[in-house]
Amino acid sequence: MKNPRSLVLAGLRDTVPMMVGAGPFGLIFGTLAISAGLSPAATLGMSLFVFAGSSQFVAVSLISAGAALPVIWLTTLVVNLRHALYSATLQPHARDWSAGWRWVLSFWLTDETFAVVENHFRTQGRENGQWYQLGSSLGMYLNWFFWTAVGVLLGSSIPGLSEWGLDFAMLATFAAIVAPQLRQRPILVAALAAGATSLLLHGLPYKLDLMVAALVGVVAGLLAEKLFRPQRVATEVA
Amino acid sequence: MNHWLVILGMALATLPVRASFLVFGHRLVFPPLLHRALHYVPAAVLTALIVPMALAPKGEVDISLGNAYLIGTLVAGVVAFASRKTLLAIVVSFAVYGALRYF
Numbered sequence: 001m002k003n004p005r006s007l008v009l010a011g012l013r014d015t016v017p018m019m020v021g022a023g024p025f026g027l028i029f030g031t032l033a034i035s036a037g038l039s040p041a042a043t044l045g046m047s048l049f050v051f052a053g054s055s056q057f058v059a060v061s062l063i064s065a066g067a068a069l070p071v072i073w074l075t076t077l078v079v080n081l082r083h084a085l086y087s088a089t090l091q092p093h094a095r096d097w098s099a100g101w102r103w104v105l106s107f108w109l110t111d112e113t114f115a116v117v118e119n120h121f122r123t124q125g126r127e128n129g130q131w132y133q134l135g136s137s138l139g140m141y142l143n144w145f146f147w148t149a150v151g152v153l154l155g156s157s158i159p160g161l162s163e164w165g166l167d168f169a170m171l172a173t174f175a176a177i178v179a180p181q182l183r184q185r186p187i188l189v190a191a192l193a194a195g196a197t198s199l200l201l202h203g204l205p206y207k208l209d210l211m212v213a214a215l216v217g218v219v220a221g222l223l224a225e226k227l228f229r230p231q232r233v234a235t236e237v238a
Numbered sequence: 239m240n241h242w243l244v245i246l247g248m249a250l251a252t253l254p255v256r257a258s259f260l261v262f263g264h265r266l267v268f269p270p271l272l273h274r275a276l277h278y279v280p281a282a283v284l285t286a287l288i289v290p291m292a293l294a295p296k297g298e299v300d301i302s303l304g305n306a307y308l309i310g311t312l313v314a315g316v317v318a319f320a321s322r323k324t325l326l327a328i329v330v331s332f333a334v335y336g337a338l339r340y341f
Contacts, residue, residue: 073247087259106257176318176327195289217282
């Protein structure tokens with residue numbers, strides 16, 4: 001069970017549920033990017049070269065809002081910071097990997113692959129783990145590209161799709177991701193602070209309002225965490 | 239705007255973060271404050287994006303039943319909060335949004 005070939009297949013198989021979950025988002029991303037004015041090549045290029053779902057969604061909404069380049073880049077960085085945590089968590093399992101493996105698997109490190117791979121290393125051991133992670137990564141990567149392409153086809157073949165109010169898909173997606181987290185009080189505080197700030201500052205040039213609001217939200221969350229410390233510990237244990 | 243430039247910068251803001259500890263791990267320490275701050279990034283960034291889009295889709299604040307973006311977003315939030323099912327929330331809210339906008 002520890003030879004490379006079966007490990008690649010095992011990684012792929014364990015990632016299938018994640019691929020099914022990511023599919024619709026790839027499709028929505030492809031469609032939205034086209035209606036936001038990206039060319040089909042640039043839309044596919046973003047999925048191929050950036051390969052970070054949430055950042056890609058945020059970038060498309062920023063592009064259609066007319067944000068400045070540095071704001072888009074900086075937001076991408078902020079939205080991606082959680083990957084540093086995944087990188088740190090996987091690092092002890094990667095001691096035997098060559099530099100080449102580390103770079104390649106870093107490029108493909110997503111929320112989904114992290115969840116699958118970290119669970120596997122912890123419960124099944126890390127022997128030849130790079131092959132397992134390769135299987136998971138390739139599954140996510142090809143799946144994301146495929147569904148982006150389907151979205152691009154849909155977006156470019158239906159005329160006037162941009163007037164259908166598809167931008168609502170982004171709102172619905174973001175709201176559906178955030179809402180369940182609001183059960184944790186510090187996160188609720190972070191969201192309220194960020195939302196209020198972005199409404200107050202709405203219209204600042206280059207979408208700077210977004211960066212300021214996100215920062216205010218994070219600081220508010222950290223402060224609230226101090227106030228609600230007992231509850232936070234309880235939710236983390238659960 | 240050159241979208242390839244957007245992509246290049248985004249790639250440069252993505253790969254080094256993912257590679258950080260896996261490639262340069264022995265030289266890095268994850269700052270505890272950053273670890274705690276990360277917990278709040280998704281909710282802060284996404285809410286900061288959502289609120290102006292939902293409350294003022296045409297540039298001015300519009301709190302009314304006629305604002306399909308606002309009602310749809312609220313529906314998405316409530317369904318996701320109650321069911322914890324992201325896709326279900328998207329589908330239901332899209333139906334409500336579509337109904338408000340086109341009927």
